[in-house]
Amino acid sequence: MKKSLRRAALTLPAIVAAGLVGVGGAAPAQADPIQTLSCNHGHTNKDSGEGRTKTRMRYRTGPHTSCSAYAWVDKGTLIYYHCWTTGESIEGKRTWTWGRIAGTQKQGWFSDYYLSDGGATKQC
Missing domain, CATH: 2.30.30 (SH3 type barrels.)
Structure with missing residues (x-):
């Protein structure tokens, strides 16, 4: 259970970034x-x-x-x-x-x- 929660926490930023690429055309620059x-x-x-x-x-x-x-x-x-x-x-x-x-x-x-x-x- 702990491994799956950790994996989900690690992949969530990638999913959000991919969604932003689709909306804005480019991923935001990392500060x-x-x-x-x-x-x-x-x-x-x-x-x-x-x-x-x-x-x-x-x-x-x-x-x-x-x-x-x-x-x-x-x-x-x-x-x-x-x-x-x-x-x-x-x-x-x-x-x-x-x-x-x-x-x-x-x-x-x-x-x-x-x-x-x-x-x-x-x-x-």
């Missing part, structure tokens, strides 16, 4: 799956490393450029690393470091592409 980008990534202070920014850059609420930016930091700013995660690829580099700007309580996500030594070594 690419929508990727949900989250700006709410967990982080903890697991890493004792530090590094400097290679250029003036923004640090963000999440590891994607679509996430809000807190502010700009200047080239050479010292960042204390907490941990890293994967996010949006910047120039082929998909890792981002959660860190704190030295001498402040300001924290956020920094693309590892813009960090002098590639960012944190401990995963969030």
Whole structure:
């Protein structure tokens, strides 16, 4: 019984698509799956490393450029690393470091592409 229900569920989309071809002349194009980008990534202070920014850059609420930016930091700013995660690829580099700007309580996500030594070594 379970196999027949599963088979029916798998063939139903094909039947519907065939019916649409008959009505409209062509099957509708399949949409690419929508990727949900989250700006709410967990982080903890697991890493004792530090590094400097290679250029003036923004640090963000999440590891994607679509996430809000807190502010700009200047080239050479010292960042204390907490941990890293994967996010949006910047120039082929998909890792981002959660860190704190030295001498402040300001924290956020920094693309590892813009960090002098590639960012944190401990995963969030």
